[in-house]
Amino acid sequence: MTEQRVRWGVLATGGIAAAFTADLVDLPDAEVVAVASRAKDSAEAFAERFGIPRAYGGWDALARDEDIDVVYVATPHSAHRQAAGLCLEAGRNVLCEKAFTLNAREAGELVALARGRGSFLMEAMWMYCSPLIRRLKALVDDGAIGDVRTVHADFGLAGPFPPSHRLRDPAQGGGALLDLGVYPVSFAQLLLGEPTDVMARAVLSEEGVDLQTGALLSWAGGALASVHCSVVGGTATTASVTGSRGRIDIPYGFFHPDRFVLHRDGREPEEFAADAADGPRSSLKHEAREVMRALRAGETESPLVPLEGTLAVMRTLDAIRDRIGVRYPSEANEPGLTPA
Structure with a gap:
């Protein structure tokens, strides 16, 4: 990637998803193009709130959307392994909320999956x-x-x-x-x-x-x-x-x-x-900027939030x-x- 706008997908519509999306839409080089929830009406309401063009009533469609550069996973952490794994399997880059997963085994599976596919993966440790x-x-x-x-x-x-x-x-x-x-x-x-x-x-x-x-x-x-x-x-x-x-x-x-x-x-x-x-x-915004910087640089992980540190x-x-x-x-x- 070069200096073009980075296209984001948002998976989940809870409070942290709303807070992150509010900051994303304020960044001139970020574009939120899709949101997904297991409940279609929730995705549609979220899309209307933030002016997002596509709302999916399921995670699969978001994961398969090839117009998305990176997916922000904001489900409860019990679903991080499934949601982030689905996106990585489909070839999407992923920023996943913390705690990264329920346990170290699940975290290791996501890291191995990302590394095996050459995809970017980062824990959303904004600190x-x-x-x-x-x-x-x-x-x-x-x-x-x-x-x-x-x-x-x-x-x-x-x-x-x-x-x-x-x-x-x-x-x-x-x-x-x-x-x-x-x-x-x-x-x-x-x-x-x-x-x-x-x-x-x-x-x-x-x-x-x-x-x-x-x-x-x-x-x-x-x-x-x-x-x-x-x-x-x-x-x-x-x-x-x-x-x-x-x-x-x-x-x-x-x-x-x-x-x-x-x-x-x-x-x-x-x-x-x-x-x-x-x-x-x-x-x-700082973690969003770091993700976009890394994607443009062709990096598969961030030196600020390295995967070994997350593990x-x-x-x-x-x-x-x-x-x-x-x-x-x-x-x-x-x-x-x-x-x-």
Whole structure:
């Protein structure tokens, strides 16, 4: 691809699909040409809302649409393997929401499928595409705070969510971990890579999903990360990184920050703020731009959100679920996960 407009298809019509599409239609080099839902009326309403020319009442038709350059998969994560796999099999490039899949096995299958077909595949971890998070990582990598010793991150929603809500539904991969905990885990692994050991505890619902989970991740070099997620309490949703010579603090909304503060030993604190030109901190445009940049460059994965990193995060999420005893109905015969 060169500098032409990138043609997008949107698979699913929920809240995150609407938020992403709203940002897409605001980008001059992006064009949303089709949307699909299992319910045709939902697809048609979504298409009318955003001025999308084609609405499909099924995923197959969208996957087969050769006028689409890349499909954004925004279903619940329990359907990511099926939806993204369908699109990849049909030759489409894919941006798939997080958590990438239910488990590492499914993630590995999608990555193998994309690589086998030479298609682009990326997890929609918009945090990794944030200019401010990229600046933070560069500072850490350059030794601004010395060797990383500890990472802390939390993400909790107050709820309460009724048993019928998707966050409480095992069949939809419910619970705090895959929906919210993926952010703290991904933040820790952005800075430290895959942990060598995982400890975790959780409070489970009557349905068998985690209402809140805390995990302690450790690395062979001595670093530790404490991560927490909850759907029964609104947390500070902050993050911090402590090194041998300083600390970085990110205030509320650490996964889409508008600022962070660098504390270096013996120096005054330095505040780093988002550039006004980057748009609002809640913008999903950064990951859309990264996908389009990669497609035009002929890349099959993004260096900002590499597939090996996505696989490593999924392995950690599996390990946490193994420790807390959460298994989803589709994993009845899944090895390595302890039944609830």
